[in-house]
Amino acid sequence: MSKNYIDLIDKNNIPAHVAVIMDGNGRWAKKRNMPRLYGHRQAMETVRLIVESCVDLGIKYLTLYAFSTENWRRPKDEVDGLMKLMTEYFIKEIDKLYKKGVKVRILGDIDNLPGSAKSCAVDAMERTKDNNILNMNVAINYGGRADILNSCKQIIQKVNSNELLIEDINEDIISEHLYTKDIPDPDLMIRTGGEKRLSNFLIWQLSYAELWFTDVYWPDFTKETLCNAIYDYQNRDRRYGGLNQ
Ligand code: FPP
Secondary structure: OOOOHHHHOOOOOOOOEEEEEOOOHHHHHHHOOOOHHHHHHHHHHHHHHHHHHHHHHOOOEEEEEEEEHHHHHOOHHHHHHHHHHHHHHHHHHHHHHHHHOEEEEEEOOHHHOOHHHHHHHHHHHHHOOOOOOEEEEEEEEEOHHHHHHHHHHHHHHHHHOOOOOHHHOOHHHHHHOOOOOOOOOOOEEEEOOOOOOOOOOOOOOOOOOEEEEOOOOHHHOOHHHHHHHHHHHHOOOOOOOOOOO
């Protein structure tokens, strides 16, 4: 009999921050002879479910990789479809998210998104800014290298204008200029869909995260799968480069 991870996990040792690469939507749809966007639409159902699960479990931060700086290379139909789905999500879900105490934050360069996607995302952030039950970060037009590059540029500007001394630059200063400013680094990174890479997702912030990979396609991901990842996380030995006593 398979384990029931929902009951098995230690409710007192829940990771504070879970980051997710939601992969496998296209293959999920292909298996059903359906267009890729059908997979992305189903993926949105999983997003709803996982947001609820995170609230239930007491996870404080959930970061979802929705659209990378590299995703613009996909066919126009798919890019347009994804933008539409995200816009729809913010319009349809915002009341529910607000009532559940979810605070939405967008990570990435949203200035170059289509007008409606940008304004809905900005509205969602504004509407939920005082919530504190679950911080839901959605990475849109996000790239880890671009994040670090932007941080460096901002720091250089501060050095040039004498706001900051070179000798005062440290890791915290770099972190404070990333899109994730004030968000603790992820404890657990989940990637669905079978690939085992970071794909330019939070590459600075994931330095000490536990990585968990599953073959499950994102549309099939459930609260049970999430708890399976948390169970494995709880049974790992996090040493941060040190030794255990
Ligand atoms: C990867 O699957 C998935 C994406 C590139 C997009 C995922 C985005 C969403 C589900 C939207 C989330 C929106 C919000 C507001 C949270 P893939 O298409 O690369 O799948 P494949 O590897 O099977 O082709």
